[in-house]
Amino acid sequence: MRIDFHLFSLFLLFLIRSSYIYAQDANIQGKITDKKGEPILAANVYLKKEPDKGTISDINGYFILRCQSHSFNNDTLIISFLGLKTKIIPTVHLDTSKEISIVMEEDQQMLVEVVIMANPSLSREFSIKEVSKFDIYNTPSSAGDALKMVTVLPASTNVSESANVELRGSAGDMSRVMLNEVPVYKPVRNSQINGIGKFSLFNTEMIEEQNVYASNPPLVYSNATAGLVEIGTIKKLSASETALSLSLANIGFLHSQPINKKSFLQIYGNYQFSKPYLWVNANNKDINKFSSEDTGLNFHTELTKRLSINLYSYFINEKYLANDYSYTFSGTVDAGKRRNFNILNFKYKLGKGFISINNGTDFSNEDFKFGNILSKQKNCYVYSNFDFKYYFTPSWNLQSGFSHEYTKQNYRSRFPKYYFAVKPENPSYYFENSISNNNLEFYLYNRVQIFNELTLGVGIRKNIPVKEQSGYWSYQTNIKYSFNNYNSILASLGKYNGYATPYYNTQEFSSISTRQYSLEYSFSRNDFNLRLATYHKKENLKENFSETDTSERLLRKIWGAEISMSKKYENLTGSLAYTYLYSKFRNGGKWYNSYNRMDYLIKAFISYYHKKAGTVSLSCLTRPGLYYSPIINAEINETGAYKPLYGDYNVKQYSGYCSVDFSYNKVLTLKSSNLIFFLTVNNIFDIKNESAIMFSEDYSTITGYRHYNRRSIYTGMQLRF
Numbered sequence: 001m002r003i004d005f006h007l008f009s010l011f012l013l014f015l016i017r018s019s020y021i022y023a024q025d026a027n028i029q030g031k032i033t034d035k036k037g038e039p040i041l042a043a044n045v046y047l048k049k050e051p052d053k054g055t056i057s058d059i060n061g062y063f064i065l066r067c068q069s070h071s072f073n074n075d076t077l078i079i080s081f082l083g084l085k086t087k088i089i090p091t092v093h094l095d096t097s098k099e100i101s102i103v104m105e106e107d108q109q110m111l112v113e114v115v116i117m118a119n120p121s122l123s124r125e126f127s128i129k130e131v132s133k134f135d136i137y138n139t140p141s142s143a144g145d146a147l148k149m150v151t152v153l154p155a156s157t158n159v160s161e162s163a164n165v166e167l168r169g170s171a172g173d174m175s176r177v178m179l180n181e182v183p184v185y186k187p188v189r190n191s192q193i194n195g196i197g198k199f200s201l202f203n204t205e206m207i208e209e210q211n212v213y214a215s216n217p218p219l220v221y222s223n224a225t226a227g228l229v230e231i232g233t234i235k236k237l238s239a240s241e242t243a244l245s246l247s248l249a250n251i252g253f254l255h256s257q258p259i260n261k262k263s264f265l266q267i268y269g270n271y272q273f274s275k276p277y278l279w280v281n282a283n284n285k286d287i288n289k290f291s292s293e294d295t296g297l298n299f300h301t302e303l304t305k306r307l308s309i310n311l312y313s314y315f316i317n318e319k320y321l322a323n324d325y326s327y328t329f330s331g332t333v334d335a336g337k338r339r340n341f342n343i344l345n346f347k348y349k350l351g352k353g354f355i356s357i358n359n360g361t362d363f364s365n366e367d368f369k370f371g372n373i374l375s376k377q378k379n380c381y382v383y384s385n386f387d388f389k390y391y392f393t394p395s396w397n398l399q400s401g402f403s404h405e406y407t408k409q410n411y412r413s414r415f416p417k418y419y420f421a422v423k424p425e426n427p428s429y430y431f432e433n434s435i436s437n438n439n440l441e442f443y444l445y446n447r448v449q450i451f452n453e454l455t456l457g458v459g460i461r462k463n464i465p466v467k468e469q470s471g472y473w474s475y476q477t478n479i480k481y482s483f484n485n486y487n488s489i490l491a492s493l494g495k496y497n498g499y500a501t502p503y504y505n506t507q508e509f510s511s512i513s514t515r516q517y518s519l520e521y522s523f524s525r526n527d528f529n530l531r532l533a534t535y536h537k538k539e540n541l542k543e544n545f546s547e548t549d550t551s552e553r554l555l556r557k558i559w560g561a562e563i564s565m566s567k568k569y570e571n572l573t574g575s576l577a578y579t580y581l582y583s584k585f586r587n588g589g590k591w592y593n594s595y596n597r598m599d600y601l602i603k604a605f606i607s608y609y610h611k612k613a614g615t616v617s618l619s620c621l622t623r624p625g626l627y628y629s630p631i632i633n634a635e636i637n638e639t640g641a642y643k644p645l646y647g648d649y650n651v652k653q654y655s656g657y658c659s660v661d662f663s664y665n666k667v668l669t670l671k672s673s674n675l676i677f678f679l680t681v682n683n684i685f686d687i688k689n690e691s692a693i694m695f696s697e698d699y700s701t702i703t704g705y706r707h708y709n710r711r712s713i714y715t716g717m718q719l720r721f
Contacts, residue, residue: 027064027065027066027067027096028045028064028065028067028077028091028094028096028100029062029063029064029065029099029100030062030063030099030100030101030102031057031060031061031062031063031099031100031101031102032045032057032061032063032079032081032102032104033061033101033102033103033104034084034103034104034105034106035103035104035105035106036485036524036525036526037526037527038527039057039060039061039062040057040061040081040084040104041057041058041061041132042056042057042081043056043057043061043063043079043080043081043084043104044056044078044079044080044081045057045063045065045077045078045079046065046077046078047065047067047075047076047077047078047091048075048076048077048078049075049076050067050075051078053067058667060571060609062611064669065077066671074091074092075090075091076088076089076090076091077089077090077091077094079102079104081104084104084105084106085104085105085106087102087104089102122218122220122389122397122399122445122447122457123213123218123220123445123447123457123459123478126213126216126218126457126478126480126490126492127211127212127213127230129153129155129211129212130209130210130211130212131146131149131209131210131211131212132207132208132209132210133146133204133205133207133208135149136149136204136207136210137204139152139605143199143680143714144204145163145199145200145202145204146200146202146204146207146210146229146231147163147164147165147177147187147188147199147200147202147229148163148198148199148200149210150163150165150167150212150229151163151166152603152605152619153212153214153577154531154533154562154563154564154577154578154579154603155167155168155212155214155215155227155533155562155579157169157170157560157579157581157596157598157601158172159596159623159626159657161198161659161708161709162188162198163187163188163198163199163200164188165177165187165227165229167212167214167215167226167227168214168215168226168227168535168537168558168560168581169537169558169560169581169583169594169596170225170226170227170514170537170539170558171226173185173186173500173501174224174225174226174227174498174500174512174514174539174541175217175224175226175227175228175229176217176221176222176223176224176227176228176229177200177228177229177231178221178228178229178230178231179202179231179233179312179343180231180232180233180310180312180343180345180358181221181345181356181358181385181387182343182345182358182359182360182383182385183221183222183223183360183383183405184201184341184360184362185362185381185501186501187200187201187202188200188201189201189292189316189318189337201294201314201316201339202231203254203268203296205243205254205256205266205268206233206234206266206268206296206298206312207231207232207233207234208232208233208234208235209231209232210229210230210231210232211229211230212227212228212229212230213227213228213229213230214227214518214533214535215227215492215516215518215535215537216476216478216492216493216494216516216518217496218445218457218459218476219443219445219459219460219461219474219475219476219494219496220387220399220401220443220445220459222403222405222439222441222461222498223405223439223498223499224496224498225496225497225498225512225513225514225539226496226514226516226537226539233298233300233310233312234266234298234300235300235308235310237256237257237258237264237266237300238258239258240255240256240257240258241254241255241256241720241721242254242255242256242720242721243255243718243719243720244718244719245716245717245718245719246716246717247714247715247716247717248276248277248280248713248714248715248716249272249273249274249276249277249290249714250270250271250272250273250716251270251271251273252268252269252270252271253268253269254266254267254268255267255268259301262301262302262303263299263300263301263302264299264300264301265297265298265299266297266298266299267295267296267297267298268295268296268297269293269294269295269296270292270293270294270295271291271292271293272290272291272292272293272294272318273291274287274289274290274291277714280713281710281711281712281713283686283710283711284709284710284712285323286322286323286324286706287320287321287322287323288320288321288322288323288332289319289320289321290318290319290320290321290322291318291319291320292316292317292318292319293316293317293318294314294315294316294317294318295314295315296312296313296314296315297311297312297313298310298311298312299311299312305349306348306349306350307346307347307348307349308346308347309344309345309346309347310343310344310345310347311342311343311344311345312342312343313340313341313342313343314339314340314341314342315339315340316337316338316339316340317336317337317338318336318337318338319335319336320333320335320336321333321334324370325692325694325706326370326371326422327420327421327422327644327695328642328694328695328696328697328699329371329422329423330694331370331371331423331424332370333368333369333370334367334368334369334370335366335367335368335369336366336367337364337365337366337367338364338365339362339363339364339365340362340363340364341360341361341362341363341381342360342361342362343358343359343360344358344359344360345357345358345359346358352390352391352392353388353389353390353391354387354388354389354390355386355387355388356385356386356387356388356389356401357384357385357386357387358383358384358385358387359383359384359385360381360382360383361381361382361383362379362380362381362382362383363379363380363381364378364379365377365378365379366378366379368504370422371416371422371423371424371426372414372416372421372422372423372424372425372426372427372428373413373414373415373416373422373428374413374414375411375412375413375414375504376411376412376413377409377410377411377412377504378409378410379407379408379409380406380407380408380409381405381406381407381408382405382406383403383404383405383406384403384404385401385402385403385404386401386402386403387399387400387401388400388401394449395448395449395450396447396448396449397446397447397448398444398445398446398447399443399444399445399446399447400442400443400444400445401442401443402440402441402442402443403439403440403441403442403443404438404439404440404441405437405438405439405440406436406437406438406439407436407437407439407509408434408435408436408437409434409435409436409502409507410432410433410434411431411432411433411434411435411504411507412430412432413430413431413432413433413504414428414429414430414431415428415429415431416428417429417639418637418639418641418643419549420549420641420642420643420644421637421639421641423641426639426641427639433507435502435507435508435509437499437509438466438467439463439498439499440463440464440466441461441462441463441464442461442462442464443459443460443461443462444459444460444461445457445458445459446458446459452482453481453482453483454479454480454481454482455479455480455481456477456478456479456480457476457477457478457479457480458475458476458477458478459475459476459477459494460473460474460475460476461473461474461475461497462474463497470511472497472513473495473497474494474495474496474497475494475495476492476493476494476495476496477492477493477494478490478491478492479491479492485525486523486524486525487521487522487523488521488522489519489520489521489522490518490519490520490521490522491518491519491520492516492517492518492519492520493515493516493517493518494515494516495513495514495515495516496512496513496514496515496516497511497512497513497514498511498512499511499512500512500541500542503544505544505549506542506544506551508542508551510541510542510551510553511541511542512539512540512541513539513540513541514537514538514539514540514541515537515538516535516536516537517535517536517537518533518534518535518536519533519534519535520532520533520534521533527567527568527569528565528566528567528568529564529565529566529567530564530565531562531563531564531565532562532563533560533561533562533563534560534561534562535558535559535560535561536557536558536559536560537556537557537558538555538556538557538558539555539556539557539558540553540554540555540556541553541554541556542554543585545649547629547644547646547649548646552587554585554586554587555585555586556583556584556585556586556594557583557584557585558581558582558583558594559581559582559583560579560580560581560582561579561580562577562578562579562580563577563578564576564577564578565577571608571609571610572606572607572608572609573605573606573607573608573609574604574605574606574607575603575604575605575606576602576603576604576605577602577603577604578600578601578602579598579600579601579602579603580598580599580600580601581596581597581598581601582597583596583597584597587649592648592649592650592651593627593649593650593651594627594650595626595627595628595650596626596627597627597650598623598624599624600622600623600624601621601622601623602620602621602622602623603619603620603621604619604620604621605617605618605619605620606618606619613666614664614665614666614667614677615663615664615665615666616662616663616664617662617663617664618660618661618662618663619660619661619663620658620659620660620661621657621658621659622656622657622658622659623656623657624653624656624657625653625654625655625656625657625690626653626654627650627651627652627653628650628652628653628654628693629646629647629648629649629650629651629652630646630647630651630652631644631645631646631647631695631699632645632646632647633645633699634698634699634700636698642697642698642699644695644699654690654691655689655690657689657690657708658687658689659682659683659687659689659708659709660683660684660685661680661681661682661683661684662679662680662681662684663678663679663680663681664677664678664679664680665677665678665679666678672721673719673720673721674719674720674721675717675718675719675720676717676718676719676720677715677716677717678715678716678717678718679713679714679715680713680714680715681711681712681713681714682709682711682712682714683708683709683710683711683712684711685711686710686711688705688707688710689707689708690705690706690707690708691705691706691707691708692705692706693705693706694706
């Protein structure tokens with residue numbers, strides 16, 4: 001959430017300045033790290049005599065505890081963090097004129113208890129990235145969004161400047177996003193236009209953890225045939241907090257409130273508007289107007305020591321007008337969507353095990369209009385899952401269960417009679433259709449730590465066919481070997497099955513089958529991280545070809561390699577990643593380049609943190625242009641519309657892509673409140689990156705190019721108290 005107001009901000013700055021004038025007599029400040037020197041985020045810091053007036057460490061491990069001099073004398077400073085030994089320091093040993101350095105150590109007995117009580121994902125150690133909400137906020141290109149954070153990872157091969165989860169060359173609808181163990185399909189709002197609105201549906205403030213599986217995702221989740229993003233909401237809330245935000249395109253609020261020691265409620269709402277943003281970013285001509293209203297809540301309660309319930313509910317109503325281009329027609333897209341999804345989780349601790357019942361519902365209405373295309377779509381999705389985890393020992397865990405997905409979609413559509421003739425005056429026809437799918441599966445996953453250095457994960461998943469479905473088995477194996485505390489290697493392989501997500505132009509639950517192999521090496525020591533990876537995939541799926549407006553089954557083969565490194569030196573953080581992606585598909589007995597084949601995909605990032613000035617960050621992404629099929633001729637039909645005639649698939653390539661983004665944020669502290677300023681500038685050099693070719697009416701002449709986002713500026717502020 002974001003904020004932007006002028007007179008009020010001046011008033012707040014005056015208050016903040018006043019608070020410095022009347023500063024407290026004694027301030028304790030310092031940095032908290034673990035034994036490896038990694039900063040510890042959100043460690044509790046307080047005086048024993050005043051536990052209600054404490055603070056927490058920030059993302060860099062720094063903290064400032066403001067206290068009265070009379071409170072400071074003869075007291076004890078306490079620093080605590082879950083799973084680590086509590087530090088207790090008498091204040092008589094502290095020098096308030098200097099920063100103190102605090103190194104915390106693991107509490108092994110507590111860690112075992114935490115593992116069992118937290119009910120963690122058994123496959124989490126096989127993920128390539130574990131992300132907290134503070135990691136999301138601290139990544140400039142993510143714009144504070146959970147799924148856009150995924151796009152900055154080396155494994156992300158997203159080429160659409162959106163929050164779509166595209167991992168290691170696979171299409172976005174093949175990777176699954178799980179929220180509290182329930183799938184959320186199409187988790188991105190306004191995904192059909194460039195620019196503002198290309199964010200996920202999730203509120204980052206409610207996220208506790210996020211695990212990313214770039215390939216070979218755990219088979220305890222259904223219909224994930226490429227990668228997976230596993231998101232969990234907050235399960236503990238110690239204090240109430242309110243956040244108010246205002247920015248160039250959004251006004252919103254969030255309130256988190258403990259109800260008692262075992263229950264809490266989080267509720268939020270946002271209103272999105274376009275005029276200020278479009279006025280500041282007048283060079284982005286594709287967007288005409290956008291608006292949305294959304295609201296959500298997260299409720300958690302522990303009914304007993306064994307039984308807990310969590311409810312997450314979300315509603316959004318969004319509309320947008322944007323300019324688009326198809327074949328030789330330039331026109332306005334008029335689209336809207338109303339959506340409500342609810343996720344209800346029951347968790348019951350049974351001895352050394354956990355029983356979970358996870359349910360989800362997702363209902364939406366969509367409208368889309370462009371030229372002579374009109375689509376009205378109603379979607380219904382119901383998910384149920386029964387899951388059982390058992391911890392025989394800390395090194396041997398078993399997970400089993402079954403899931404059922406029911407999806408129904410109703411279409412009322414108007415399609416062009418000729419797919420290439422999409423002008424409003426071109427002939428069209430009406431079409432109504434209703435499709436549905438049941439996906440019933442059971443699974444078994446076993447994790448064994450054979451010895452301290454070696455961990456093995458094995459999973460199987462089997463569907464129970466209904467109607468005319470074919471039966472299938474899915475399987476996977478993950479082996480992780482840790483040479484020492486710094487080096488590890490992960491080998492994975494698996495076969496996955498599922499169903500494609502239908503769209504208005506496909507309207508079919510076609511089957512998908514993939515085979516995946518990957519090998520990854522990781523090194524981490526003294527604020528330096530190195531990761532190497534190589535992978536191979538085979539995908540058997542049905543794909544729609546815009547060149548012929550037909551859907552055909554094809555085989556796609558993908559080879560890839562990744563190398564990434566990051567280093568933190570005092571207040572400076574930098575990272576560099578290189579990805580090689582070779583992808584091709586077979587159609588009609590011949591092999592062709594995939595549109596996203598890339599000899600290089602380079603992502604660079606640098607950030608500097610200053611306690612007084614704030615954080616400044618720069619990021620850069622560069623890659624070759626995408627492949628496309630050239631139009632070599634055209635023929636006119638009886639209605640006077642020209643039909644493009646294409647050459648071979650994907651033999652031409654757009655110019656190279658490059659974008660440099662800037663980010664700045666500053667946190668001002670006023671007693672128990674924080675005022676957060678932020679500014680982001682995307683594509684600061686205003687590079688015209690090509691995304692599509694525009695032709696004359698008869699396709700004889702190239703009239704220009706459509707481009708990805710031009711330079712865009714976004715700023716705002718947030719007040720937290």
